[in-house]
Amino acid sequence: MTTRPLAVIILAAGQGTRMKSARHKVLHPVAGRPMLLHLLASVAELAPQRQVVVVGAGRDQVETAVAGMDVAIAVQDRQLGTGHAVAQAHDALAGFAGDVLILYGDVPLVRAATMRAMLDRLSRGDEPRAVVLGFRPDDAAAYGRIIADGQGVIGKMVEYKDASETERAVTLCNSGLMAVRSTDLFVLLDRIGNDNAAGEYYLPDIVMLPGAPSAVIEAEAWEVAGVNSRAELAGVEAMWQARRRAEAMRDGVTLIAPDTVHFCHDTVLGRDVVVEPNVVFGPGVSVADNVVIHAFSHLEGASVASGAEIGPYARLRPGAVIGPKAKVGNFVEVKKAQLGEGAKANHLSYIGDAVVGAGANIGAGTITCNYDGFLKYQTQIGEGAFIGSNSALVAPVSIGAGAIVGAGSVVTRDVEADALCLVRPEQRGLSGWAKRFREKMKARKASKG
Structure with a gap:
């Protein structure tokens, strides 16, 4: 079990356009509680020393939601990818030495036990550069694939569009959640590029940089279900x-x-x-x-x-x-x-x-x-x-x-x-009144044809 200090970075800078809502995506509720607060409740079980939420649009909404929770806010003004988003937490983690969990505000169900397992794998004797959380969905569809050996050491991570037929047959997929030592994280982020169709800096690219290998552990697919609509x-x-x-x-x-x-x-x-x-x-x-x-x-x-x-x-x-x-x-x-x-x-x-x-x-x-x-x-x-x-x-x-x-x-x-x-008038009975009333009203109705 790891005993190193823990910091958590939660990415919540996406525009959430598919939600078609004035409410920030990560504040939409599941079981009556905003997704972000579900995640922070699970994180709290690990007693982190620092918590950072990286936001873009809707900063004021997120700040209001986490008020009083000892959560720092970092801002990604330009949407340049997940690697760029994590880099925005640099100042908030100044002076921190320990492990860093990188989570997503729109992936609210990941359990504290799973987060702890990621940290434990990071501190194992072979000390991987990073630990990636993988999963095996019923339909792997277009998820990125993780090619790993029997010990969970990653040989390759590849986006679906770049994968061979053999690689696409692999069922282990990348959730995007990751654990990295703070001493490595920002150094690795400085080494990745944006030579891709979107011109963005992708967090998973740190796994395939030359040097020490990374590892994967698996979670159930429901834990890493994300929300975009x-x-x-x-x-x-x-x-x-x-x-x-x-x-x-x-x-x-x-x-x-x-x-x-x-x-x-x-x-x-x-x-x-x-x-x-x-x-x-x-x-x-x-x-x-x-x-x-x-x-x-x-x-x-x-x-x-x-x-x-x-x-x-x-x-x-x-x-x-x-x-x-x-x-x-x-x-x-x-x-x-x-x-x-x-x-x-x-x-x-x-x-x-x-x-x-x-x-x-x-x-x-x-x-x-x-x-x-x-x-x-x-x-x-x-x-x-x-x-x-x-x-x-x-x-x-x-x-x-x-x-x-x-x-x-x-x-x-x-x-x-x-x-x-007793608060009501005394009951009275007027004999024949109802009969006389009906006869009177019938005659009035008949006279009006």
């Missing part, structure tokens, strides 16, 4: 989701229809959780053991305690805290609200900016009126309280423990514990 972004998302679903089931979660469940990068699920079809987890969701999440529910910024039941067709918004064995039923929305142990909101309700005590029951059609057009206000519902159907609780308001609010009430003042609250 919306379709490729969707493909990377699909790969990430498939792996996350498999991981969830391996860890004790039941997914009834796995392909229909969408996870976020930080979703946490306990054991014996059951997730029914078409459930979406947004950022910031934590679900404890023995929870059932019924079909077509959407959760974001919420925590759900053990034994709770969510949905179907429920929405938990940021700040929702659902207690043990609580129930949030069909077409119920909860926002910035706590439901105590065993509390129930079973149907067609909105619970926002509220604290609902243990065992309380929220009837169908109940809403907490938490917003007056300018400010938000809180509703307090005590333990064991019963809120009748189609009630409106106009915040700020408090319903005492054990109180009952009659159906159809509009509550604007506090209700004391164990009291009955």
Whole structure:
């Protein structure tokens, strides 16, 4: 295992024109997190001393995204190839002595373990000049090929267009990711030329310079999948989701229809959780053991305690805290609200900016009126309280423990514990009124022909 200091250079200077977006390419999200931040999260596991992102257009967007993350920004004003892009990190790495990982901001799924394996190979006894990350795709297509011996020592790297038929038959391809010692990197970059059709300086050219040989290690193809278009972004998302679903089931979660469940990068699920079809987890969701999440529910910024039941067709918004064995039923929305142990909101309700005590029951059609057009206000519902159907609780308001609010009430003042609250006019019945009304209206309609 290598113990040398580590620096990371992430290339993110491409124009991203195929994305057709005002957003910088590396900031498009996979599983709710920008690609660049996925990569930096994996890099963080290796505790690098320095991190440099090389940008071109969209510098301000990238700087905003990495603010507070101890990441230096280097600028490639002219797009003169990957070798030229890496060279722009020279000043940011001034005085650094150690190993350098070169990654791509639009290749977000490479694992920390793979990065570590590249560094370990770089420090092996034969000390290769560079370590290239190779892969074997199902369709090698037009990828550059790596010709290597059984020990992974590279004999030749060749672009597809320049390869012979024999070389094109090789299935080991070049991902572009590389590990190099800092003492070699910029010296090697100074030696490569741009005598090619594009007039650019290509990073892989350092491998074939005269001198010490380089080595290759292999990664799975999904790890080095790159994103240059919306379709490729969707493909990377699909790969990430498939792996996350498999991981969830391996860890004790039941997914009834796995392909229909969408996870976020930080979703946490306990054991014996059951997730029914078409459930979406947004950022910031934590679900404890023995929870059932019924079909077509959407959760974001919420925590759900053990034994709770969510949905179907429920929405938990940021700040929702659902207690043990609580129930949030069909077409119920909860926002910035706590439901105590065993509390129930079973149907067609909105619970926002509220604290609902243990065992309380929220009837169908109940809403907490938490917003007056300018400010938000809180509703307090005590333990064991019963809120009748189609009630409106106009915040700020408090319903005492054990109180009952009659159906159809509009509550604007506090209700004391164990009291009955009725806010509706007395029912009246006018005999024969409906019959007389119908006869009158039929006659009026007939007179108008």
